[in-house]
Amino acid sequence: MRKQVLSVALIAISAALVSWGYKGHRAVATIAQKHLTANTAYAVSAYLKGESMADVSTWADEHRNPTTGKWHFLNLPLGLNHQQFVDFVNQQSNDNVYGAILKEEAIIKDKASTPDQINSALKYLIHLVGDAHQPMHISRAEDKGGNTIQVRFDNAGTNLHSLWDSKLIDHEGLSEEQIAKQYDWANEAQIKKWQDSSPMEWLWESYQISSELYADVKPGQQIDEAYYKKYIQTIHLRIDQAGIRLAGELNRLLKDVKGGVAPVSSLKNAASSGNKKIDVTQDSVAPLIELKDVKDFLQKDVAVSGKVYSVKDIGSMVLVNFGAAYPNQLLTVVLKGDAKQLASQITDKTITVMGKVIDFKGKPEIVVTDKKSISIEK
Structure with a gap:
């Protein structure tokens, strides 16, 4: 009985920490896949041993441990300007989404890394770039990224974090295929601009949005259709940016891979x-x-x-x-x-x-x- 209770508790904790939800993470990965160069696409497919980027996009959530669980978010106080934000992030340990992204990118780029090491690093990176673009993952420690801020939406209780993980996306009523197609709207100029930015700037963008979200909600609030219409386009933007930027990072990291990159079978x-x-x-x-x-x-x-x-x-x-x-x-x-x-x-x-x-x-x-x-x- 005790084991059952523990298992249920662990499942509940895991569910509370999931970012973007299943649909959102798969959309990020699917959009990224469409923007890979041919060489990068085959390198990624080979290192992932034939699995698609979408299929591994939630792997990092499913394989959390006490160390990697900290890699999915970044806690900061509200009210920081850009320079204060950068200084605060740089002063933290590497056990957060920023440090984890840099760590996994270094493994992928390192010519001494084994295929298994790159396989793992790719799975983390595919997921963590999505996390970096979910605003409530760059937020406050005291409310666990909005997890303790209870609200109501679609006639059910939820919390601010879950609202942004999946509830607003689910309310839209699109299939995975429709999401990946409709969210991927960036033109060439936007793609270049987004891919020229750094992971630090991705986090700063999320921090600015989460600061707005905190100011725009009260505990127990009924989230209405006006809120949904106001913010669903922000979700479209963040998921598209995550996919485009993930593709840019992979194209950069794997551009020099030659030979042994195409899993034909x-x-x-x-x-x-x-x-x-x-x-x-x-x-x-x-x-x-x-x-x-x-x-x-x-x-x-x-x-x-x-x-x-x-x-x-x-x-x-x-x-x-x-x-x-x-x-x-x-x-x-x-x-x-x-x-x-x-x-x-x-x-x-x-x-x-x-x-x-x-x-x-x-x-x-x-x-x-x-x-x-x-x-x-x-």
């Missing part, structure tokens, strides 16, 4: 595996190679990027010429099955293809039947 089997986790061993991770070298990789799984010069639909398949127009192409990619759907999207685009290189009449060729094996550069 995992992507080929993704459709038949559904939502199951796919284990990718070191042997099944294919190198990202130069297009000019593709002829040297016959009968090997590779990832290769190049410009599409021409596309020809011959009915049962679509022929895609890489590197030059036919008959001088460096590689022919043959699209079959659902991969044929991409034919109209890739002309004159740079794409990355994963698959086994074969010889067809003296020319290297890759046959693709799964559209997930192709990434189109923006």
Whole structure:
């Protein structure tokens, strides 16, 4: 009985500390995934052993311990100006969301880190960047980030922290797919501006918002539709910024990764595996190679990027010429099955293809039947 009570208590504590909720964290990860370069996307997929960024986005909440539990938030007093805020954060220990983000980024960038270390660091970073953008995670210690400020919303009791984790998002009534699509609205100028900012500035933004939220609520308050309409756009902004900035950090950290970055087997089997986790061993991770070298990789799984010069639909398949127009192409990619759907999207685009290189009449060729094996550069 005592064990049962303890388990229930631990579950309750864990639930109270969750940030952005399930939908919010998956939206951050899904938006980030869309803004990765091809090379980074394959590096991330390889290090995550075939799991998607969305699938691991809540892993850090599910694997908390007394040390890592402190990594999800930052406690500060109200009323700090920007310089006071920066000084306060820099004077703290590293056991907070700011220190944890810097720590995990250092592990990812360190060439001496093992694949398992990078796997763990990626899972934390994907989650913690989301945490940094949830305003109530950069807030006061005395009310546990709003967890002890009780309010009512949608005819039920809740608290200020949970309201911002998930209740406002749930009230919107969108599916995960709709959230990821509708929240991802930034233009190129905004993306550049957001990605040029530092983790310290992300936290400062959250601190400014949480300061406003504290001033805009009273314990026991009935949260009405006007409050929802006022702040749901702030949630859209923070989740989009988190996704865009996460992508920017990963693109920067993994831009120099060469070779051993594309888990070809995992992507080929993704459709038949559904939502199951796919284990990718070191042997099944294919190198990202130069297009000019593709002829040297016959009968090997590779990832290769190049410009599409021409596309020809011959009915049962679509022929895609890489590197030059036919008959001088460096590689022919043959699209079959659902991969044929991409034919109209890739002309004159740079794409990355994963698959086994074969010889067809003296020319290297890759046959693709799964559209997930192709990434189109923006």
